[in-house]
Amino acid sequence: MARATADRAKDRGALSPADHQRVVQALGPDAPDSPDSPALPQEPTPPVVVTSPQEFRTLLRSRAVALGPEATVGFVPTMGALHDGHGHLVRQARAENDLVAVSIFVNPLQFGPGEDLSRYPSDLPGDLARLTELGVDVVFAPAVEDMYPGGLPLVRVSSGELGNQLEGSSRPGHFDGVLTVVAKLFALVTGGHQVRAYFGQKDAQQLLIIQRMVRDLNVDVQICPVAIVRAPDGLALSSRNAYLNDDERAAALVLSRTLQELAQGAVTVEQARDAINVQQIGAGPDTVELDYLTVVDPQTLQPVDPVPGTLALVAARVGTTRLIDNHHL
Amino acid sequence: MARATADRAKDRGALSPADHQRVVQALGPDAPDSPDSPALPQEPTPPVVVTSPQEFRTLLRSRAVALGPEATVGFVPTMGALHDGHGHLVRQARAENDLVAVSIFVNPLQFGPGEDLSRYPSDLPGDLARLTELGVDVVFAPAVEDMYPGGLPLVRVSSGELGNQLEGSSRPGHFDGVLTVVAKLFALVTGGHQVRAYFGQKDAQQLLIIQRMVRDLNVDVQICPVAIVRAPDGLALSSRNAYLNDDERAAALVLSRTLQELAQGAVTVEQARDAINVQQIGAGPDTVELDYLTVVDPQTLQPVDPVPGTLALVAARVGTTRLIDNHHL
Structure with a gap:
């Protein structure tokens, strides 16, 4: 529902002034106009960018509520430096859901000492341009202090034996770091509405362990695997x-x-x-x-x-x- | 809102037939009649008892939705064998919330080898009678296979250094087992509505670690500590x-x-x-x-x-x- 629709609903008495106010707030300042608004240029609307976990939760929830009890949220967690592989994840999320949220957070907890945390690529302006084109509604781009206020978490999610082999044996603690941040993100995006989260199959072990976390911890998120995207010469995008x-x-x-x-x-x-x-x-x-x-x-x-x-x-x-x-x- | 209230709201057009149906379903077969119903005996209504995690989630959510966007849920996780200490937790939950849910589950994951899992006291009929008197709405009493289908979880919540000392040093793995089951229960009771969870201060280390989990993993639950209840001679109830x-x-x-x-x-x-x-x-x-x-x-x-x-x-x-x-x- 766009602002103009909400206004008309209030005018004809279908929305109380209080509900109208709630809907307008939920739509937010950047809500796209629906096709029934007076003709406007069809520039893609940039996503709303939030950095505070609480704000992210509240915004997503209020927008979902405004869309009604059947609203679904598609969520794509990323570490930024987005490429066409991420593009596929977001396009699928966009096609299957009413709202699409993307997180951009380079999670220090999943990098070991001597790994590439300090040189991990980053391009927030480029990422936002790409996500605008893809029609993403909300981008959550917290700083490390937003995600881990007061320092790294003492309580973490542990991947157990699934996380100690293969990638985990070369990268001790990696999957515990992944699960901990994904559990946090899932706790922020869930809240009454259906949530689908999209993960690439390139990180096969990560995908399996996240699916296992959802099952083992009763997380209310549906995990949607997306096929590997390759360059024309066959290299998996990364x-x-x-x-x-x-x-x-x-x-x-x-x-x-x-x-x-x-x-x-x-x-x-x-x-x-x-x-x-x-x-x-x-x-x-x-x-x-x-x-x-x-x-x-x-x-x-x-x-x-x-x-x-x-x-x-x-x-x-x-x-x-x-x-x-x-x-x- | 009781069934009779919903019926009258439908009759005067304040509830659509579809919404009326939803409310009636959400109230469930055991919903207490409100004081404005025709005079009926004021027997306390037993709680609805569910054993399936998915059913627990759905029931709680639909009841909360029926009560409106401001509905709050009070949740008291227990291992059964309820005493007056639990009674205080439930009474506080009842006083502060629209809906009250109590879980009864002796969690094998938090017992070490040689501990008292096999002889842990159990009295489901007595517990249900007590919870009926206390006006609890929903009791979640899963079997081990309901909580851990296919065996114990591979992915768990880890309490880290907070859980390795004091009780944890005498009971290795105890707090990881506690956090894992509490994380699962919290994932079931949250879902758009505000949730308050009540824990006794007798288990001081447990309370602290759960508060830390909520903060570290962004769990959308407010933890409410409740003072120790003692027998007249001073012994802490347990x-x-x-x-x-x-x-x-x-x-x-x-x-x-x-x-x-x-x-x-x-x-x-x-x-x-x-x-x-x-x-x-x-x-x-x-x-x-x-x-x-x-x-x-x-x-x-x-x-x-x-x-x-x-x-x-x-x-x-x-x-x-x-x-x-x-x-x-």
């Missing part, structure tokens, strides 16, 4: 691709190419590992350094034989950049 | 008091008596410890076995000098029963 120079980017293609060959049955797991391990970056001495390539049960992450329905996961360091990718067999 | 024989119960009084003397400045911490350690149970050889008696900062649980504003905590084994108590200095 904010961390921005770290790669041309030689590294070319070398990184071995990951997606090898997964594809594995999925087609053209190579064995051992051959796939060898193919990655011999990959050189440019003419220099550096190599692509394989962390793991393994085939797992997609529900338990336990290693299994590479049969249809299983999931091949790969992680490797290309230059100084750690990349992951995966492919369903 | 479901575990049911384990004590007469001699043990008499011996257990040394805990509350000593805390009181400490709070009055009549004894030092060291003298208080000695007073408990020399306590005999009846004529037998058993003694009251002190686990800890310490004075802490109520916010951090760090040991401090016994000055006003600090908190004295005690834990001891009396016979085979572990008891705790505390007193603000």
Whole structure:
């Protein structure tokens, strides 16, 4: 409902002045005009940007209430530096929900010592331009002090054994950090309305662990997985691709190419590992350094034989950049 | 709003037939009649009892919606075997909220191996009679399989350093189990309406850790501490008091008596410890076995000098029963 609709509803007595006031407040200053308003230029309306958790909760809830009891919220948590992979998440959220909220927060809790927290790419103006084009309603872009006032949390969500293997074994504490911030964000976006949250399948282990958290902790959010988005040459899109120079980017293609060959049955797991391990970056001495390539049960992450329905996961360091990718067999 | 009120509102056009239907469904079959109904016996109406988490969430939410946007829910999580201490929690919840829900669930996750899970007291019929008298609206009494379908959760809430000391050092994993089940229950009772949750101050460390969870994970619940309820002789009420024989119960009084003397400045911490350690149970050889008696900062649980504003905590084994108590200095 746009402002003009609310005004007319009040004029004909369908909305009390108090309810009208509530609706107008809920719509907020930036609410787009509906098609039944007098003709206006169809510039995309920028999202409302909030930084306070409480304000984010209140805004989302009041907008959902104004849309009625069946209103749904699509939520896309991100660390910014948005690329077309995020674009797919947001487009799906936009297509399936009445309201769309995106969070942009580089969560220190999920970075280990020596990881790339300090150099993690950031481009808030570019992100907001992209989210405006995508028709996002609300952007939550808190500072670290907004999310962790008084310091890092003492109480955290623990991913247990699911989070200690694969990525977790190279990045101790990573998934506990992810779950803790996602639990906080979910606590802010839920509140009576239906919430769908969108996660990319590139981070397969993260997706599984978040699905498990929702189930284990009765979180009232529906998790919607979105397929990996790849560059034309096959590289899975990632904010961390921005770290790669041309030689590294070319070398990184071995990951997606090898997964594809594995999925087609053209190579064995051992051959796939060898193919990655011999990959050189440019003419220099550096190599692509394989962390793991393994085939797992997609529900338990336990290693299994590479049969249809299983999931091949790969992680490797290309230059100084750690990349992951995966492919369903 | 009772059924009769809803009917009259529909008759005079204040409620649409669809809204009337929604309200009637939300009120449920056991909704008490309001005073403006034709005279009926004023028997207390038993609470609606549900065992399914999803049903609990849906019922509470629909009842809150039917009561309007300002409806508040008071929630009292318990492990059953209710005593007057619980009665105080429920009475305060009843006085301060439109709807009152009580959960009864003996949570295996918070019991260690060798603890009293298998003999923990249970009296569902007695509990329901008590909750009927107290005017509770909804009782959530799930089985273990309802709360932990498919086995114990992999993803849990971790209490960190706050949960490793005092009770946590005698009961490893206890507070992670408490937080995990409380997080699940909170996820079920929240949903757009304001929620107040009531916890007794007897479990001082538990209360602090739950308050910290709410803050650290942005849980949308207001925690309401309720003062310790004591028997006339001073013993803090606890479901575990049911384990004590007469001699043990008499011996257990040394805990509350000593805390009181400490709070009055009549004894030092060291003298208080000695007073408990020399306590005999009846004529037998058993003694009251002190686990800890310490004075802490109520916010951090760090040991401090016994000055006003600090908190004295005690834990001891009396016979085979572990008891705790505390007193603000």
